[in-house]
Amino acid sequence: MSDSLPNSRREFVETAGRLCQLLGLPRSTGQIYGLLYLSPQPLSLDDIAELLSISKASASTGTRQLVSWQAVKEVWVPGDRRDHFEALGDLRELLRAGYRNFFQPKFEKSQRKLDVLLSALEQDRKDGVITRDDYQFCRERLDGLGKLQDRVDKLLPLAEKFL
Amino acid sequence: MSDSLPNSRREFVETAGRLCQLLGLPRSTGQIYGLLYLSPQPLSLDDIAELLSISKASASTGTRQLVSWQAVKEVWVPGDRRDHFEALGDLRELLRAGYRNFFQPKFEKSQRKLDVLLSALEQDRKDGVITRDDYQFCRERLDGLGKLQDRVDKLLPLAEKFL
DNA sequence: TTATTCGTTCAATCGCAATTGAACGAAATG
DNA sequence: CATTTCGTTCAATTGCGATTGAACGAATAA
Numbered sequence: 134m135s136d137s138l139p140n141s142r143r144e145f146v147e148t149a150g151r152l153c154q155l156l157g158l159p160r161s162t163g164q165i166y167g168l169l170y171l172s173p174q175p176l177s178l179d180d181i182a183e184l185l186s187i188s189k190a191s192a193s194t195g196t197r198q199l200v201s202w203q204a205v206k207e208v209w210v211p212g213d214r215r216d217h218f219e220a221l222g223d224l225r226e227l228l229r230a231g232y233r234n235f236f237q238p239k240f241e242k243s244q245r246k247l248d249v250l251l252s253a254l255e256q257d258r259k260d261g262v263i264t265r266d267d268y269q270f271c272r273e274r275l276d277g278l279g280k281l282q283d284r285v286d287k288l289l290p291l292a293e294k295f296l
Numbered sequence: 297m298s299d300s301l302p303n304s305r306r307e308f309v310e311t312a313g314r315l316c317q318l319l320g321l322p323r324s325t326g327q328i329y330g331l332l333y334l335s336p337q338p339l340s341l342d343d344i345a346e347l348l349s350i351s352k353a354s355a356s357t358g359t360r361q362l363v364s365w366q367a368v369k370e371v372w373v374p375g376d377r378r379d380h381f382e383a384l385g386d387l388r389e390l391l392r393a394g395y396r397n398f399f400q401p402k403f404e405k406s407q408r409k410l411d412v413l414l415s416a417l418e419q420d421r422k423d424g425v426i427t428r429d430d431y432q433f434c435r436e437r438l439d440g441l442g443k444l445q446d447r448v449d450k451l452l453p454l455a456e457k458f459l
Numbered sequence: 460t461t462a463t464t465c466g467t468t469c470a471a472t473c474g475c476a477a478t479t480g481a482a483c484g485a486a487a488t489g
Numbered sequence: 490c491a492t493t494t495c496g497t498t499c500a501a502t503t504g505c506g507a508t509t510g511a512a513c514g515a516a517t518a519a
Contacts, residue, residue: 139425141416141434148409155402157320159477173433178496188479193496214487215495222437224444239318246311253304262302270336271304274385281387288458295451322507341466351509356466377517378465 138184142171146185161187162195166204166220175208175217203230225296232293240289244282251275301347305334309348324350325358329367329383338371338380366393388459395456403452407445414438 138146146167153163164185169176176184182192196218199205204227210217221227254275258268301309309330316326327348332339339347345355359381362368367390373380384390417438421431 139416139420141413141420144409144416145413148406148413152406155320157318161478170437171434173430189495190480190497190499191478193498194478197497222440224440225447228444243311243315246307250304250308250311253302253307257302257304267336271334274333277385277387281391284388284459288455291458292451292455295454296447324508352465353467353469353510354508356468357508360467 138168142168145171159191159195159198161185161191162198165192165195166199169199169205169218169220170222172219175210175219177210177213177215177217179215181218202227202234228296229293232289237289240282240285244286247275247279247282301331305331308334322354322358322361324348324354325361328355328358329362332362332368332381332383333385335382338373338382340373340376340378340380342378344381365390365397391459392456395452400452403445403448407449410438410442410445 146164149167149170150160150164153166154160164187165181168181168184178189178192178196181187181196182189185192187195196205200207200218203221205218205220208217208219251272254263254268254271257263258265263271309327312330312333313323313327316329317323327350328344331344331347341352341355341359344350344359345352348355359368363370363381366384368381368383371380371382414435417426417431417434420426421428426434
């Protein structure tokens with residue numbers, strides 16, 4: 134990474150990158166957001182690539198991702214033909230949107246999946262692939278999972294409102 | 297994966313694997329837990345490796361991870377020298393422990409990091425590396441981040457109790 | 460004792476996704 | 490017009506971490 138950044142911003146960028154990586158997102162995307170978050174002026178793709186020492190291709194894909202998540206917006210800088218970007222500072226809203234776009238769908242899918250599994254289990258029992266005892270055992274375990282899902286299902290809306 | 301598993305268990309194992317992968321953990325670890333979660337009898341390392349078509353090395357490291365997380369326990373099976381494993385079924389407790397072992401530490405670390413960043417920013421201002429305006433801007437952004445952390449800090453204990 | 464059977468460790472391999480460089484089309488410039 | 494400047498796309502590369510096979514030590518068995 135370029136050393137033309139003040140230490141504070143450098144460390145922040147690194148931390149943001151790590152956080153994104155932790156969430157299973159490209160590190161560079163987090164770095165870009167971190168850079169823009171602490172950038173008083175909007176930055177162009179070239180600025181971003183230069184300051185982070187990444188390719189313009191990465192900068193391009195990263196910013197487009199961030200724009201699609203509404204974490205960053207394009208701004209017009211008079212007298213400059215290039216696109217410029219600045220971070221949207223409302224982290225709470227960003228977190229909520231992230232929850233809606235990432236966790237929510239996967240969680241709902243897993244709920245549906247559980248029903249499918251219960252059906253498959255039922256089928257296995259009918260087909261005699263598993264003993265009655267095994268069926269009973271698996272049934273209880275799957276029910277336990279369902280209980281947890283219900284709990285989470287009640288918690289999440291509360292958490293989203295609270296944040 | 298071996299086809300000697302009933303469909304229901306096969307799908308469950310796959311889903312558990314994906315979930316682990318989603319959380320940044322080895323897929324095989326999730327598969328092992330999934331397998332044991334729906335296994336009426338304790339399984340040996342060889343059973344696990346065989347049923348999941350993974351190496352015994354993976355089975356070994358995976359089970360040890362799971363044991364360390366108290367997601368799985370070793371049980372003694374009379375007349376068999378080998379270690380056997382069975383899943384602990386309390387998913388709620390498992391989730392809480394996961395929160396304590398994974399999220400909690402990283403979150404606390406990020407809180408400390410924020411203080412460090414604020415100091416570094418202060419230093420940059422004193423050194424004249426950044427203008428007064430830039431300092432002001434960054435200061436506000438970092439404060440915004442601090443606000444979010446405080447929110448999360450209040451929410452998490454509530455969520456942990458609720459689950 | 461020697462020979463097996465287990466479980467673990469570790470260097471090497473593999474797979475996946477992030478990253479890149481080059482090529483391209485579109486838009487602005489002269 | 491031709492030329493330059495942008496941003497995007499995509500095939501190729503890279504890097505990282507999960508997975509494996511082989512080697513090892515410890516415990517059991519013969």
